[in-house]
Amino acid sequence: GDIRKALNALEMAVLTSDKEDGAIKITIDDARECMQGKVLPYDKNGDNHYDTISAFIKSMRGSDPDAAVFYLAKMLEAGEDPSFVARRIVICASEDVGNADPMALVVASSAANAVEMIGMPESRIILSQAAIYVACAPKSNASYLAIEKAAEDVKNTGDAKVPPHLKDAHYKGAKDLGNGIGYKYPHDYKGNFVVQQYLPDSLKNKKYYLPKGIGYESKIIERLKRLWSK
Structure with a gap:
């Protein structure tokens, strides 16, 4: 989680820093600004991890897009692997939406593929779209x-x-x-x-x-x- 957070911050610094003589120079202030986000309590092997992913899945199943996107943001801000989150959305699209809206699985699978291509931080947008679609879709198990x-x-x-x-x-x-x-x-x-x-x-x-x-x-x-x- 900490390593991913650092890599995300580095990528953000690269994207937001100006080029000088064709090179991107990142200052201490740039790094500090990108790293100053609050560190969330989120142990991938602890209760917080499992409680949050459980709440995320149940929010999609329960057709609450606002709760789903909140727990999605909580996981991503804490450094959760976007691919892990994408897989959970794919499973929910099939298990909880199914043939009530077959496009849910298409959207979720496309999002999972896109996450692998794009990476963070933009993958958060892709995951948000997919999670919201699944949450809003009619449900059938x-x-x-x-x-x-x-x-x-x-x-x-x-x-x-x-x-x-x-x-x-x-x-x-x-x-x-x-x-x-x-x-x-x-x-x-x-x-x-x-x-x-x-x-x-x-x-x-x-x-x-x-x-x-x-x-x-x-x-x-x-x-x-x-x-x-x-």
Whole structure:
């Protein structure tokens, strides 16, 4: 944290100092001015670190952009690694926003990439934009719940067999084993969709993804009902 703070101060001094004969000269006063910011209590291995990142994530999840940007500023001013913060925003965009606003993950991922390219202090602007977007986006954890439930069934059901019509049929002798027989290619049907079984027999009636009808997921619900109610 202290080293990053010093590097940030040095970069700020370089950006704000005038050139003389093609060279940038940084005086003691320049360095003092850039370093005079208040040192915040923020131990990366202590409670303050975990409490602040927890508050940051929960503020985005709770749709409070003001609180989110405050805790973001607190972390960055204390010298937190911007890449660490960016990763938390990406996770929140998927776990807490999900398909209610799929663009949240795009914005967060783009911000994470931009942070790697730009560095501080400008990365704070990029992180602010991404955190505010995620905080303001409609929320759904349906994708998170879906993978959790599916993973639990994978652990509990053992080796649930792939339906024969979905098995690979490209190798010689595959059809002799019944692989691929009866598979319906969706693009051969109206609307590029046809009803057929995809889950293993023991799980064929399971529902893992239950969109919540918020934001874009309301359109997903309509589409799935239209397709699978045939």
